Structures are given as structure tokens and as C-alpha cells.
Amino acid sequence: MSTDKLPTRSENFSEWYNQVIQRAEMADYAPVRGCMVVRPYGWALWENIQQALDKRFKATGHVNAAFPLFIPMSFLEKEKQHVEGFSPELAVVTIGGGEKLEEPLVVRPTSETIIGYMYSKWIKSYRDLPVLINQWGNVVRWEMRTRLFLRTLEFYWQEGHTAHATAEEAVEETVRMLNVYTDFAVNEAAVPVIPGKKSETEKFAGAVDSYTIEAMMGDTRALQAGTSHFLGQNFARAFDIQYLDPNNSLQYCWTTSWGLSTRFIGAIIMTHGDDQGLILPPRLAPIQIVVVPIYKNDQEQSKVFAAIQQVENQLSAWRHKIDLRTEVTPGFKFNDWEMRGVPLRIEIGPKDVDNGVVTLARRHLPGKAGKSTLPIDQLSTRIGSILDEIQAALLERATRFRDDHIYDPKNYDELKEIVQNGWAFSWWCGSAECEAKVKEDTKATTRCMPLDQPEGNGSCVVCGKPARRKVYFARAY
């Protein structure tokens, strides 16, 4: 691994992104184009994301299950929009056990169809509803252009699939899960997101309405970080998910689906990282605190190690690591752990021991700015609030960055300029033509219409016709 400096974010953001991931050992390229290996450090982050989400899913009444990887090709074809949306990116198995298969099997790109099929078997009565199931798994989409974490042929995610008796209930569920994602993003990942509704052209293939949380990355491009879909009765009709209501009349269910993937790791990296490497939010960081001992002879070593013991005794409540490597210098370790984004570093050298303190270095404040000392016996009582402060500082900084790069263009020319380095928040008439024009002219797309809309109405920034809603235009990943 090279010890050269990273490319800076301003000189080459995507190269910075690729290198940070590999140097921090989050992920590596697999032998198959477009596939990645999530390395232990990256997976540990994903596990923390999983826990934070799973806890919220359980708290809102959901249970986990596991559905198969293979889906009969015919299932995908049952919902028109769905098959049109996914056909180009399907991986299909045509041979099994050396024999050509009667019916090709699709490697799931998402599981609405097979879960819909099972729901039609399981749901008979209004008493069976709602069904609130989530699954953690992997899916495959044969993408043309791939990026580590952001878009790979195979990725890991969770997909929730629910069935309800009424449209109102299903819509409520869709929004509830959108709020769960928002809460997770803001409070666990310190990623400020804008929850909102997708336009017709941007919505999920087969959905009635799609909702999204949109995040602004460090280069101001937008990233769809999680989605929640109201599927209406589209899949219920395609898969005959019907129940008898209390009046003994047969009704179609109303279904939802919602997902958040390992792409969110990309969101964390591009939201918080700096030119030194990753910066991970304390609540999700695989290692929250790293301890680096400093000494230059046996006498100093024993003195420092005694203090380290004292430190470690106070750190048991946090995910921590004592870096005892002897083959690298303290300076190397500082850079190494900064690359990996560990939010808090504790340095202990002879001078600290003599003064009865440790030196703290906050990752998000580079160099001397982030350093301070703390009496060694105050660690256990102070560390918790220090990590909370770092968590809050990351959210605050990311929110300010985002808000500083959102503009309200006065006219179309201004919009075209804004989306080159920011987001435009504009009145929009809602027509696909205006969306297409913006995309054609600037590569920017509508990201979402936020749930809390400003009062009143205006005129479309593109065509000037009356507009009732404001939408974010941005270039997206």
C-alpha cells in the first residue's frame, strides 16, 4: 500500500473516493468486473448500520425472514412497469447441474415478485394483515458503470415488504419507513438528508409513489441514500394478493417496499471524509477510539504501558483498539488511523504520563486544532460526551455544507449555473418535459419534492407555467 498522500478532494474527488476506500481497507475490487469484496473493516461498519436499522425495524413491528436468490423469469414479467425497468440489468441463470433449465431463473434484482407470490399464499383474511417482513440480503443488477459501494453488480441491502388492508395504511407505512431512514441517517450516520417524493420519471419501476432520502456529497452531487415505495395494488394484482374483508368480500392488498443498501457506506465516506481520509461518525465507527503509545526505550515503555493499562480499564464501554505495533512509528500510526476515520485518538507518551494526562486528537479537526489533554482518571467520565460532541459536530458541519450549496435560482440560466456546483431548489410545474430539458442541458435530474413544502405557489423555473411544488434539481450519482 502506497504511503503517498491521497489526491485531494478538490483536485479529483472520485479518485480520492476510490483510494480512500482501498487504503482504509473498506473494500477491494473482485476478479469479476463491477464486483467488490467488502473487507472486514467495511463489513464492520455495515454491521453497525444493520444493527441501528434493524433495531428501528423491530421497534416498528417488523420481523425478518429470508427469501430465495432465484426467481422464475415469468415472475418478473407479471408486472409491466417492473419488467421494463429491470430487464436490461438482469442476470439470468439458464443452466443448472449441467442441464438447460425449462425456465430461466433470474438472480433477484429486488424481491417484490417472489415475495408477492408468497404473500398471495399466506394472506387469506383481513385478520392476516398487515404483513410486515424485512429481509437482509444481496441482490444483483447488471450495471454498465460501477463504483465501489455506490453501484456494483452485486450489493448488500435490506428490503422491507409489507401488505396492508387499505391504501391509507400502506401510505402511512411508506412514510413511516422513510422517517425511519431519515432518523437513522441523521442521528446515527450524521448524514443530513432531505426526505421527499420522487417525480414520475424517477420513481421505482412498478411503484405508485416513490419516496427517497437524498444526501449531498462532498462534491455537491446528490446521492439517493434510501427509498420507500408505495406500490398501490400493482403487485397485489399481478400476484393475486387478496384477502376477505369483514364483509366477506374479496379485496386486493396494498403493498409497500423499502430498501437501504451498502451504498449508504459511500454516502458516509463522501459526506464526512477529508483530505486525510475517512471520518466515521462515532455511533457507527467500527473503532471509536484508538490508543497510540509513544516511547523510545524500555524504561519509557514500561511507564507508558502502565498508563495504557489504566486507560484501557476505562474504555471497556466503547469499541476501542490499542495499537501496539512496534514496526511503525507513532507518526505513521496517526496517519494510518486517520485514513481509517477513527473519530478519537488517545496518545500516551512519557510527557503525558509525567503530567498525569493523555493527549486526545479529534479526527474531524486535523492537526493541532483537534488536540487537547485530559487527566487520565477522567477518561471514563468524559469519553462518552466527547464522542457525542464529535457526532454532533459532524452533523452540524455536513448540514452547513449542504445548506451553503442549495440555492433558489431566479431564472433558468441561473439554475443551469447552480447545478454545476450545488443544488437548485425551485418551483416546478411537474411536467416530464421540463425535467428532460434540465437533464439535457445540465445532466441534473429532479431529486425529490420535500415533504414539507413552502407555503403558496410559484412559476416553473423551466417553462414559467404555474407550479404548486418545489423540487430539488441536482447532478446525482
Add this chain to the structure above:
RNA sequence: CGGGGCGUGGCGCAGUCCGGCUAGCGCGCUUGCAUGGGGUGCAAGAGGUCGGAGGUUCAAAUCCUCUCGCCCCGACCA
């Protein structure tokens, strides 16, 4: 699918145009000594036969033919 580029120790590259000694260099790796509060220094080592197949030649990383793979831009997709 269109345009461009690249395959040489683990990684990054030079050498290829104009065939010719034991295929080099940097990083990483191993060992030793020194060093150790911001990417440590010196020394000694290990490790490739040049993407694959075929051909030309006394001689091929280098020339020719075929082939496989990857990357970038565009299209497409999210």
C-alpha cells in the same frame, strides 16, 4: 454498441517504435541494526520470465496473426 488506452514480481511503472548480455526501477514484503511526540534511516534478502495461443527468426517482453481480460470517455442505467 461507438471512440480511446492498457495487460511486464503483491502494487505502480520503464523497457516494445529500431528484436540481441543474467528483464530493470519505486513502493510494499522478509531479516538485522539504529530510530521512535506527525507517513523513520541504513544494510542485506525473497519475489517475475513479460495476459494467452500460434507464427517469423540463429535469437522475441520487443515483429506478425488470432484471442482473452481490464480501464477511461460516450450511449445506457441508477
